[in-house]
Amino acid sequence: xxxxxxxxxxxxxxxxxxxxxxxxxxxxxxxxxxxxxxxxxxxxxxxxxxxxxxxxxxxxxxxxxxxxxxxxxxxxxxxxxxxxxxxxxxxxxxxxxxxxxxxxxxxxxxxxxxxxxxxxxxxxxxxxxxxxxxxxxxxxxxxxxxxxxxxxxxxxxxxxxxxxxxxxx
Amino acid sequence: xxxxxxxxxxxxxxxxxxxxxxxxxxxxxxxxxxxxxxxxxxxxxxxxxxxxxxxxxxxxxxxxxxxxxxxxxxxxxxxxxxxxxxxxxxxxxxxxxxxxxxxxxxxxxxxxxxxxxxxxxxxxxxxxxxxxxxxxxxxx
Numbered sequence: 001x002x003x004x005x006x007x008x009x010x011x012x013x014x015x016x017x018x019x020x021x022x023x024x025x026x027x028x029x030x031x032x033x034x035x036x037x038x039x040x041x042x043x044x045x046x047x048x049x050x051x052x053x054x055x056x057x058x059x060x061x062x063x064x065x066x067x068x069x070x071x072x073x074x075x076x077x078x079x080x081x082x083x084x085x086x087x088x089x090x091x092x093x094x095x096x097x098x099x100x101x102x103x104x105x106x107x108x109x110x111x112x113x114x115x116x117x118x119x120x121x122x123x124x125x126x127x128x129x130x131x132x133x134x135x136x137x138x139x140x141x142x143x144x145x146x147x148x149x150x151x152x153x154x155x156x157x158x159x160x161x162x163x164x165x166x167x168x169x
Numbered sequence: 170x171x172x173x174x175x176x177x178x179x180x181x182x183x184x185x186x187x188x189x190x191x192x193x194x195x196x197x198x199x200x201x202x203x204x205x206x207x208x209x210x211x212x213x214x215x216x217x218x219x220x221x222x223x224x225x226x227x228x229x230x231x232x233x234x235x236x237x238x239x240x241x242x243x244x245x246x247x248x249x250x251x252x253x254x255x256x257x258x259x260x261x262x263x264x265x266x267x268x269x270x271x272x273x274x275x276x277x278x279x280x281x282x283x284x285x286x287x288x289x290x291x292x293x294x295x296x297x298x299x300x301x302x303x304x305x306x307x308x309x
Binding site for chain 1: 198
């Protein structure tokens with residue numbers, strides 16, 4: 001996801017670590033972390049995915065004043081054709097097939113990242129519920145000094161209907 | 170905390186129960202922290218009636234995040250240089266997930282030591298939900 005400014009914050013790291021059920025104090029306790037090899041709080045390996053919070057156009061976040069495809073009075077707030085996945089998911093048509101990270105270093109509170117994305121390969125395969133269309137996105141996360149810190153490669157799959165097994169959000 | 174190349178052998182493995190009886194609330198918690206509010210994961214009415222699924226299911230990235238805990242608990246904080254997975258089956262509320270990691274190779278590159286690992290996470294039925302690989306930097 002393209003993001004101009006993703007500030008890495010201690011509270012956000014703590015909430016993220018809680019959500020993945022990881023009680024490691026390296027993610028929340030500054031005093032503990034100061035006495036470890038890494039010398040301070042760091043982010044868990046998959047934390048960078050939370051850059052979605054700072055992507056102004058992220059499709060999977062409700063935006064103030066705009067229709068949202070989740071339920072309210074009706075099962076969906078928009079017509080089915082309007083939404084759809086982009087790598088990370090969508091209305092039962094776009095799912096997450098693969099995710100790969102390469103760490104040049106680990107993130108610390110105080111880092112301010114920016115991210116650029118580019119399309120990678122795309123390919124097709126026949127699946128149980130119709131044709132599967134895979135597409136790869138490469139995201140490069142750089143820190144406040146312009147240094148490359150994490151390279152991410154995501155593979156999204158668009159399906160023709162709800163998938164019973166393959167893929168995930 | 171960190172693992173040394175001398176103390177590690179190809180074939181060594183570790184496993185961990187990542188979650189017992191995954192709750193919908195934890196999925197919502199992950200949505201809030203990650204920023205991925207896809208209603209497929211948080212909105213049962215949408216998942217069933219609009220998208221045609223049996224109900225909400227977990228973000229793949231939640232399973233990848235939970236699985237990462239096994240790697241960081243074993244290899245040490247800040248030691249991963251690579252971590253990647255393929256999502257092979259959905260994870261549903263109520264699932265119990267167990268991850269297993271094993272050492273495929275130990276190698277030296279320019280004076281630094283690394284372990285290549287494979288990792289997989291299975292649900293309570295023994296079905297693989299995530300399969301991947303990782304590389305960790307070791308002490309000599």
